[in-house]
Structures are given as C-alpha cells and as structure tokens.
Amino acid sequence: MIALEMAVRDETQAQANKKTAALRSWISLNQDGQGTVLDLDKYAIMRRVNIHARDLRLLDPLLSYPSTILGREKVIVLNLEHIKAIITAEEVLLRDPFDDNVLPIVEELQRRLPPASANFNGPGEEEDSGLQKDVETSEDDDFPFEFRALEVALEAICTSLDACTSELESDAYPALDELTSKISSRNLDRVRKLKSAMTRLTNRVQKVRDELEQLLDDDDDMADLYLSRKLVGTSPVSDSGAPNWSFASPSITIGSKVSRTSRASVTTIQEENDVEELEMLLEAYFMQIEGTLNKLTTLREYIDDTEDYINIQLDNHRNQLIQLELFLSSGTVCVSIYSLVAAIFGMNIPYTWNENHEHMFKWVVIATGIAGASIFLFIVSYARHKGLVGS
Numbered sequence: 001m002i003a004l005e006m007a008v009r010d011e012t013q014a015q016a017n018k019k020t021a022a023l024r025s026w027i028s029l030n031q032d033g034q035g036t037v038l039d040l041d042k043y044a045i046m047r048r049v050n051i052h053a054r055d056l057r058l059l060d061p062l063l064s065y066p067s068t069i070l071g072r073e074k075v076i077v078l079n080l081e082h083i084k085a086i087i088t089a090e091e092v093l094l095r096d097p098f099d100d101n102v103l104p105i106v107e108e109l110q111r112r113l114p115p116a117s118a119n120f121n122g123p124g125e126e127e128d129s130g131l132q133k134d135v136e137t138s139e140d141d142d143f144p145f146e147f148r149a150l151e152v153a154l155e156a157i158c159t160s161l162d163a164c165t166s167e168l169e170s171d172a173y174p175a176l177d178e179l180t181s182k183i184s185s186r187n188l189d190r191v192r193k194l195k196s197a198m199t200r201l202t203n204r205v206q207k208v209r210d211e212l213e214q215l216l217d218d219d220d221d222m223a224d225l226y227l228s229r230k231l232v233g234t235s236p237v238s239d240s241g242a243p244n245w246s247f248a249s250p251s252i253t254i255g256s257k258v259s260r261t262s263r264a265s266v267t268t269i270q271e272e273n274d275v276e277e278l279e280m281l282l283e284a285y286f287m288q289i290e291g292t293l294n295k296l297t298t299l300r301e302y303i304d305d306t307e308d309y310i311n312i313q314l315d316n317h318r319n320q321l322i323q324l325e326l327f328l329s330s331g332t333v334c335v336s337i338y339s340l341v342a343a344i345f346g347m348n349i350p351y352t353w354n355e356n357h358e359h360m361f362k363w364v365v366i367a368t369g370i371a372g373a374s375i376f377l378f379i380v381s382y383a384r385h386k387g388l389v390g391s
Contacts, residue, residue, distance in 0.1 A: 027097035031090060031145050033110040037097060049075050049086050049093065059084040059095055067207040069150075069215060071224030074231075076146055080157045080208060085149070089227040092149045105156045112152055113145070144228040147281060154285040161205050162292045168198060172299055176306045183310060195303055202296045209293055212286040222275040222282070323389045330379040334372035341368045 023039045040048070042056055051072060058065050058079045070077040076087040082101040086093040092113070097106050172194045179187040215221050341364065383389045 025096055025098065027094050027106060029092040029094065029106070029109050029113055029149075031113060031115070033113040035097075035106065035110060038093075045086070045093070049088055051075055051077065051086070059086070061096075067204075067211045069211055069225075071221060074227065076150065076225055076227065078150070078153055080153060080211075081160070081204065083153050083157055085153060087146045087149045087227070089144075089146055089231045101160075105152065108152050108156065109149060113148055143277075144226065146225065146227045147278060150225070151281060154281075157208060158285050158288045158292070161201070161208065161289065164201055165205070165292050165295050168194070168201060169295065169299060172198065173302070176302060180306060180309055183313065191303070191306075198296060198299060198303070202293070202300070205289060205293050205296060209286070209289045212282055212289065216279065216282055216286060219275050222278050225278060226275075326383060326389060327380070330376050333379070334376045337375065338368050338372045 023041050026038045026040055026045070028036045028038055042053065045051075046053060046056060051074075055070060055072060055075075055077050057063060058068055058070065058077055061084070065079055067081065068077065068079040070079075074088060078085040078087060082099065083105060084095040092109060094102065094106060094109070096102055172191075175187065175190050175194055179191050215225075345361075345364065380389070
C-alpha cells in the first residue's frame with residue numbers, strides 16, 4: 001500500500017514537473033504600455049491569440065528558423081533574431097522578457113506604445129513646443145498600434161546589428177593593418193576568427209534584409225499586417241455609431257442606399273490597397289539594414305584585398321627562395337667540377353707525366369678555379385637574360 005502511494009506521488013510530481021517545463025515566460029503589453037508577465041504553454045498562447053501551431057513554432061528558440069515577419073488574420077508573428085513576439089491590434093506578447101537582450105525592448109515598448117495624447121504638457125512649457133507636440137500627437141494617434149510595436153522591434157534589431165557591425169569594424173581594421181605589416185601565426189589566427197565572425201554577422205543581416213525586401217515587393221503581404229483595419233472592417237457598427245433612418249420615398253431611399261454602398265465599397269477597396277504608410281516604415285529600416293550590409297560588404301572587400309596582398313608577399317618570398325636555390329645549385333655544380341679535377345689527380349695510379357713537373361699543380365688549381373667561376377657566371381647571366389632571376 002505504501003509502495004502504491006509512493007508510485008502515485010512520483011507520477012503526480014513527474015506530471016507537474018513536465019507541465020512546469022512546458023511553460024514559457026511571456027510579457028503582455030497593452031495599448032497603454034502596461035506589462036503583465038505570464039507563464040503560459042503553447043496551447044494557452046494559441047487559444048489567446050488564435051494562431052496555428054506551425055506559426056507559433058517559428059518563435060521556438062530551439063528551432064533555427066530564419067527572420068520572419070508573418071501576417072495572419074488577427075496577429076503578426078515576429079521572429080527577428082532575439083526578438084520573438086506576437087502582435088495583435090490590442091496587445092504585444094513578447095517571449096523571454098527577462099533576457100538581457102529583450103529587457104531594453106520591453107522598456108522601449110512601454111515608453112512608445114502609449115499614444116502621444118496621453119502625454120500632457122507641463123505648466124512651464126512654451127507655446128511653440130505645445131503646438132509641435134500637438135502635431136506629433138495627431139500623427140502618432142493616426143499610426144496603428146501594431147505598427148508602433150513593429151517599429152520598435154525593427155528599430156531594435158537594426159540598431160543591434162549596426163552596433164555589432166561597428167564593433168566588428170573597430171576590431172577588424174587594426175588587425176588587418178597589423179597583419180599586412182607583420183605576417184605571423186598570431187595575426188593570421190586573429191584575422192581568421194574575425195572573418196568567421198563577419199560571415200556569421202553578414203548572414204544575420206542578410207536574412208533580415210531579405211525579409212524586409214520580400215515584404216516590400218508584395219502589397220498583399222503588407223496589407224495583411226494592417227490588423228486595426230481588419231478589426232474595423234469586421235465591426236458591424238458604422239462610423240457614426242448609430243443607424244440612419246430616412247422617411248423619403250422608396251426610390252430615393254433605394255438610390256441613396258445604392259450610392260452609399262458603392263461609395264463604401266470603393267472606399268474600402270482603396271483603404272485595403274493603401275499600404276503607403278507601412279511601406280514608408282519598412283523602407284526606412286530597409287535602407288538602414290542595407291547600409292549595415294554595405295559596411296559588411298566593404299569590410300569583406302578589405303579582407304579580400306588584404307589576403308591578395310599577403311599572397312603577393314608570400315609569392316615574392318617564395319620567388320626569392322627559388323632564386324637563392326638557383327644560386328646555390330649553380331655554385332654546387334661549379335664546386336663539383338672543381339672536386340672532380342681534384343679527385344682525378346688524387347687517384348693512386350702511377351703515371352709518368354707528373355714526374356719532374358711540380359709547377360703543374362699550381363696551374364691546374366688556377367685553371368680549374370677560373371673554369372668553375374666562368375661556369376657560375378654563365379649560369380647566372382643566362383638566368384637573368386631569360387628573366388628567371390631579378391636584375
């Protein structure tokens with residue numbers, strides 16, 4: 001009996017641990033910028049924002065999905081590097097809010113999500129600043145909530161990638177200059193690590209750029225990101241908030257209804273096709289990420305030029321070694337000829353022409369030395385004439 005109770009307790013504890021492990025930390029930010037930390041599993045998130053599991057899988061940090069800005073019926077699924085968020089027309093759900101890379105984004109969202117009309121002027125501010133704030137307030141109020149959240153995410157990721165690029169440039173250019181001045185194993189290994197880091201960073205920047213370019217090329221995808229427009233379009237209440245009653249004749253009533261219906265349909269189609277506001281937003285950050293990619297491209301070209309310069313230096317050193325080897329080989333041939341003559345005269349063979357000719361040793365040594373030096377000079381002159389060695 002005791003063993004059965006322990007088994008049931010262990011099974012219950014295992015189920016609780018499994019359920020706890022499936023929970024993920026999220027923070028919900030409403031339109032006023034107020035945040036609420038939530039511990040939810042994927043099924044609770046799916047029910048909360050009404051998305052499919054395949055869309056939520058894009059936000060799994062254990063799966064390596066490329067940067068994605070995905071528009072759905074009621075949400076925007078955002079996967080940009082460390083920013084993994086779900087944006088609706090009323091709230092923003094941000095994953096892992098206590099991560100060091102995500103905390104600044106949470107603070108920026110809390111600061112910029114509330115409409116500008118919530119900020120009041122102090123009693124000591126001037127009238128010009130008040131007028132300017134009124135203009136900015138009207139512009140911010142017209143900007144949809146989901147675009148304010150999207151702008152914060154794009155600004156954060158573009159700024160982060162640009163900062164990484166600047167840091168890499170500050171480390172790479174001095175290392176490359178030092179390598180050109182002194183080729184050593186330490187400098188080569190340092191440049192190799194910097195080049196690997198540059199390749200990884202270029203891939204990250206390229207993914208974000210490709211996603212923005214794909215959105216800008218497709219108006220339908222940009223239209224899917226207008227969540228507030230969809231929410232207004234599906235609302236049964238008219239703009240005035242009350243039904244219109246008319247006691248006119250039937251023909252006038254039918255005509256006015258047809259006219260209003262046609263004008264409403266045309267206005268709806270024009271609004272659905274109008275993506276200029278979002279296009280301007282995406283173009284601004286597309287140009288910023290394009291500038292970051294151009295910096296990395298310039299750095300890559302500088303690295304390639306440095307590699308070419310080093311290869312030229314190494315080829316020059318190799319050619320100098322080949323020239324030295326040619327000189328040594330030519331000298332070895334000359335010395336071998338001299339040694340051949342000495343070996344012939346050093347043989348223990350009786351011969352009569354050496355008798356009473358002691359002066360012949362001197363002339364043989366001199367003649368052999370002159371012949372060896374002449375052969376060496378001839379080889380060097382021939383090599384220079386053919387361009388095999390430098391002048």
